Amino acid sequence: MLCKKLRPAILPLLVLLLTLCCAPAYGFDTAADDHLLILVNSAHRLDAAYQPDNLQDIADRAPSKKGSMKLAAPAAEAYVQMIDAYRAEHRQAVYSISGYRDYAYQKRLFLSKLNHRQQAGQSYNTAYRNTLLYTAQPGTSEHQTGLAIDLSTNAALSNNFRNTVQGKWLLANCWDYGFVLRYDENKTRETAIAYEPWHYRYVGLPHSLIMRENDWVLEEYISTLQQQGMVEFADPADDDVLWQIYWTDDTLQEFDGVQSVSSDNAGGYIITTKTSRISSILTAWAREAVSVGFLQPRTAA
């Protein structure tokens, strides 16, 4: 039984020993940056020119109130999959209201909401403050990443979405598809954005599950990674799979089992690694064996 379990771990162990003994440091592949964990808020802005290069239109694959509804490819695929799962259970439609928005659109939107409040009688300062609560300044909107989507039962965004069949299903199930409720009502201090039951953000798996388990919004997740350097997560679907999520600002740092790399827009990279628990134990043993001299790293002749 033990031998059967150990067998799949032998190859990674040999690879690790070779790596420890022979390999020079090259760092991780920054060109593989998928931006999925990018943090965007008033303190972490995007350039006016930032635009995803993998936008997909989902308007013909899921109900939408617009003729065109663009998301970055991984978010688009996951969204369609999530809505298909919802539609298999319920008849009431979930409509997408807003997906990718470029910088110029966000600028027009912000100024129009500001003007509207001023015309309704609010002073400039009050109107500006109230607009900031619900509408991001250009460069601070997650919609510019192509990873955020606003949803509704009709054409309007409403706090009542939380009480609808659609809103309840999404809140319970979004995590399994890599989405998170970005602006939680209990996290307005952390996000500095009012409660928005309609705004979902794609971060990918296993990050959505890690954030749900720890009750973290993206600000808290990234700040924990920065402080601790690493977060571990046992895969709920596979006993032997251990996710280790690292944060680093050193692009020459080496990681084993890298699944994805994302810049965080906060000075570093988040490296998602996946390992077998058994091979992790053997890896720790091998490192220990090298450190005490039981195994000798090869030196240059």
Ligand SMILES: [Zn+2]
């Ligand atoms: Zn939104």
